[in-house]
Every structure is written in C-alpha cells, then in structure tokens.
Amino acid sequence: MAESLDAFRSEVRAYLEANCPPEMRQPFQSEDDAPWGGRNFKWSAPQKAWLDAMAAKGWTVPTWPTEYGGGGLSKDEAKVLAEEMRRIKARPPLQSFGIWMLGPALLKYGSHEQKLEYLPPIARGEIRWCQGYSEPGAGSDLASLKTRADDHGDHWVINGSKVWTSYADQADWIFCLVRTDFSATKHNGISFVLFDMASPGVSTKPIKLISGYSPFCETFFDNVKVPKSQLVGELNRGWDIAKYLLTHEREMIGAMDTGGSGPGLGQLAGKLIGADADGRMNDPILRGDIVRADMDGLAFMLTMERVKDEAKAGQGVGALSSMLKYYGTELNKRRQELFMSVRGSDGLMWEGEESRNGAQPRNWLRSRANSIEGGTSEVQLNIIAKRVLELPGA
C-alpha cells in the first residue's frame, strides 16, 4: 500500500511539474482569478491549460468515479495529490458549486443517466451551477419554501422566487428546491430539480451587500418549463437531498478562513502596534483578546483534524458538521473584528490602492454573513441540541 502510494506520488509529482504553468503556482491575486468555469467564463491561457491538464486526468474531482469525469482516486491518493499540489503552490484548477455541492448529491441520489449527463461537464468546468434554496419567506425555516412546480404531464411549470442565490447572474444551471405536493406536511412535499438558467421565464437581479460586493442574487421563475427527467431522487423526497447538501455546505463554510489557517493576527499586531522589551505586544488587553482567539483557532483546527481522523477510524459522533459550522464561523467573525481593531483607522479605508480597495473592511463586513448563510448559528445550535444532546422539543 505504502509502496504503491509512493509510486503514485512520483507519478503525480512528474505530471504536475510538467503541466502546471508557472502563473498557476501563485495564490489568487483577486476574486477575478477564481476559476469558476461555465459557458461565459473568460479563461486566461494558463488557466485553460492548467484546467485541461487536470481534467484530462480527472483530477479536478479526484475522488469521483472515472466514468463520470473523476480521477477514481482513493482518499489516500487524493491526499497525496493535494499534498503535491500544495508543494508547488498550485492553485485549484477549478472551483464550483458543481464540485462542492451538486456533485456529491448527484453521486448519492442521481440516476446513472443523470450522473453521465451532468457530472462530466462539471469536472471539465463547462457548466457553472447555482443553488436555489432560500426564499424571501423561507430563510432559517427553509422547509416552508413556496416556489411551486405544477404537474403538466411530461413537465413541470415552476413559479416563484429564490433569494441569496450565489452568483445566479453568472450561473448556467440551477439545482433548486421546489414544492411538488401542496397538501403534505412542509418537509414532505419538496422536490429537488435541475434546470437551465437560460430557460424562458428565469431572471436574476444582483443584491448589493453592506460590503459593497454583490455575490448574491434574487432569482425569479415565471412559468419556467422543466422536463420531468430533471428531477433528482424521488418525488417529494427533496428535503433528504437538501439536508445532505447542507451538511456539505456547512463543512465548507466552517472550514473557510478559520483560526489556525488564517494569517498570524498576533504577529501582525506586534508589528503594527509595537512590543515591549520582553517582546510582549504593547496593548495588553487587545493582546489578551487576540491570544484567546488564537487559542480557540488552534483548538478548532485540531478538532477538524480529529473529526477527520475519527471518521477514517470509523469513530466519532454525528451532527459534527453543525458544530464545525457554528464554531468556525463565529471564530472567523471574532478574528475579523480583531483585524479591524489591530489596524485601527487604517482598517476603515474603503477606497484606493493603498487599502487594496478597502479589502479589510469589506472582508470584515463579508464575514458577518458567515454565521447566517448555510444555516444560522442559532439553527446550528438547535441541531446540536436536538441530534446530539437529544433535548426535548428541540
């Protein structure tokens, strides 16, 4: 096993060395560098070369089966690939909600035909997906969603609207929760459907956030025709898929920009604020706040590691994605507050090159949404109370 892994590592190393363009071996400079893919994406030449090289091996989605465009790698092999990419500081060749969210759901709930149709274009970065979950009247209470799909024989007609649809204005297709049974209890009448955003009757409108960015949209459906073959899983069982997907989303959000992986807040503060002869940063109370956040960050990072290791060893408890989502996002918000404190008035700069167009305050503001999107912190605590602690009436 170890020997074959070593052989695999040499193979990966040689391939990456030969195929990863130098431009793709440095961190993203801006949001524009993110390789989202899709029909309208403008690939730079190195981005395209890197994508094609990785997609040829199935390594944009290393653990997916090869027949669906994946690399068919074991978890250990995928880890080797990730390590080797990190070693040369290679960027991910492709990132998308197709890879992170829809793919895992289709692999679990989709038919063989659906997998063949939808997964390879995701792996090759040809189709960009968005997620149609929240609605104006269905946020934390997602299952009360009202977008309706009326049965018209061989197709449905969809009417309603979604909100907080990430990048809906740039997406090619949507995976969407719709109500297909109007008499059932709220969790039991929901279905999970896929359709083209270019379908007649679909429109989007970006939402400008407090950060000044517009990563989300309102999305409207006005008599949109959707063939019945585009239903995933069973009719009226879409909530199961939604929950499964939300688990993935939580893990993703919880793992973003957190404690241990973040830049050294204390080191930055020591540099900007100064230190005494013993090397202790000058503002002792702020220093205390920073180190508490660093400790929680490191303990959180170790917990993510432990959860992974326990899962591998077949141990561990359920509903941990809620714990990671809750703690990771709250921690990130705390860290962003501390970054603002450390930078003082410099952190208030909203425009201009010096402040990279207000990156600090915009990141701080953006991070406020971490504990709202993908299920609020309060919803995560509800889930822990119910599923882990088994408290009554939760």
Next chain:
Amino acid sequence: MALVLTDEQAMIRDSADGFFAEKAPVSELRRLRDARDEVGFSRELWKAMAEMGFAGILVPEDQGGVGLGYVAAGLVQEAIGRNLTLSPMLSTAVLGATAIIAAGTGEQKAALLPRIAAGDLLLALAAEEKSRHTPNQVETRAEPSGNGFRLTGRKSFVLDGHVADKLIVVARTDGEADDTKGLTLFLVDRDAAGVTVDRTVMVDSRNAARVTLDGVQVDGADVLGEVGGGWPVLERVLDAGRACLAAEMLGLSGESFRQTVDYLKQREQFGVKIGSFQALQHRAAHLFCEIELVRSATLRALQALDEGGNAALFVSLAKGKASEVAKLATNEAVQMHGGIGMTDEFDIGFFMKRARAAMETFGDGAFHSDRMARLMGY
C-alpha cells in the same frame, strides 16, 4: 500522528473508566471529606491503582512500570476527573515520575521508579512560592555546605505534601529571585531534620501543604539533574502535570455536562421539561462544542509529550482552554440545576470546586494565554 486513540489506548480508557466508577466514585470523595480523613485519599485505592498499572503508567517496564506514556496517563486522569477521585496519581505518578525519568541518575531511577510503580513511594513537588503560579519566582536558597547543600525557604501549595515520603524541592543555587537560570532540584525526605510540613485542606477536599525548610542538609546524591540546570526539567515536569490536569478537567467538564443535560431532560417547570427551553438549549449546545475543542487540544498536548520534543505550545493551549471550559461547564452546571445545584447534598458542586482548584494548579487560562502569546512571538 492521527488524533485518535489507538486500540491499546481505547482499552486503557475503558478499563480506567470501569475501575474508577466502581472503586472511587464521587460518593467516595464525599465520604473522605465528611470523615475529615487525615490522609485525604484511600491508601488501599492507591495500592489497587498500582496493581492496575496506573501508578507506574509512565515508568518504563524495566523499572517495574508499564511505560504507556502520557496519552495513557491522560486517559487515567480523565477518568479520575469524571469521578472526582482522590489519589496521589498527579503528584506521584505524573509529576514525581516525570522528574525522575527526566533528570534522575541511574541509581536514583533504580532506587525510586520501581517503588513508585509499586505504589510504595509517594512524592510531592515543592516548587511554588507565590499564590499565583509563577514557577520562576524562587527565593528558597540552597547554599553549599559540606559535600552537599543547606536548603532554606518556604514552599506553598505542595500537592500531597502532607503524606509524601519525599519532596522534590526547587531551590536557587544561583541568580536573582525570578531568574530561570540557577535553579536546582533536590530530593528531600519529608522527615529530614529542618523540614516542617503544615497540611492545608483546600476547597476541593484535596490536601496540599506548606513546607518550611530551615537549613535542611542534603548531600550531592540528593541533587536531581544538574546544579543550576533545573529550569528545563521543571518545565518538563510542569508541562506533564498541566497536560494531565487538562485531561482531568476534560473528564470533570464532560461529566458535569452529562449530568446537567440529564437534568434538563427530567426537571419540569411551567408544565414542560426545562430542556425544551431554547435559552438553555443554546447554552448547552455551545458548551458541547467547547468541550469537544478541549478534547482535541488535550489529546494533541499529550501526544506532543509522548513525541518528546517541545510540547509547550500545545500544553499551554490544552491547560488554558481546559481551564476556561471547566469554569464555564461547572458554572453552567450549577446554574442549570438551579437551587438544588447550590446544596451540599447534591454532587454537582464538587465538580465546580475541583474545577477551580485544577485551574489554579500550574497556571490558569490567563497564565497560559500569556505563555501562548509569548511562544507565538507577540
């Protein structure tokens, strides 16, 4: 190293859990407290712990121990924490054994380690002089005398000092009061001439002692480690104790949380179980997360000690975080139990008392936060 228990470690955990739940549950702490027991723990229990291999858990096999390392020692301490067991495990099996393994000569190891493992020798670390943990603040002096030294000074918070056969005394052979250089460790018989031990009964029903050294004569063979080079050994010993205290606090936090969640499912007010109130659910769920973080940090710290390198960062993370969370867990436990949580008849208060004492032992959240920040360079 993966952050999971090996099969062997999982077995140790299960056998320690079973042993302490049966032989030394919280009711035993209550009995010893109410009896105002002079020893403060059951010597019979300590013998049984030695037979289980717990007393010699760090002692190598060729010295009569089981040599299972710090992760295993932490699992025993966690079970001790869950049951609030009174025993000299920390003072002797962790602190004492670590000191002798780290700094002892061949003769010292051969003479002392097998007796520790057999449960026949009790040790106590006499390091502290201030009421808040500052291990470098040592005024106790060791002046050269004959072929050895004469020790003069006062030590406080000497855990199990009232019953220890030998004290490990930290004294200054050189330097100023807060220098880390110039410290030396000495092995001193408790009944040596010039040693006075005053037992102090603490809030957690454990015993510590004030030790006065009045010109105590020791010879060269009683020096543990190098003269003037005691600081790194002391740090190693303290870090071992801190990580094991983190494990103990993990155990007591987890158990007080378990009992509290049970109570939330039973107690009714306003015609419903109080556990159905979201105000309590969210606090309980938050506490669950915090305890999970302590579990990860503690395991990592114990693994770092087993790896043998510098474990300071992970140890301070574990001890600091475990202290803060033990405080939260036990305060929430009392609050959520309401009035009954304030009664002596009910056990939950014992958990809060032990949490506070364990926090104050070898540095609380503030001490270890400061140490973390320094280790991280700010």
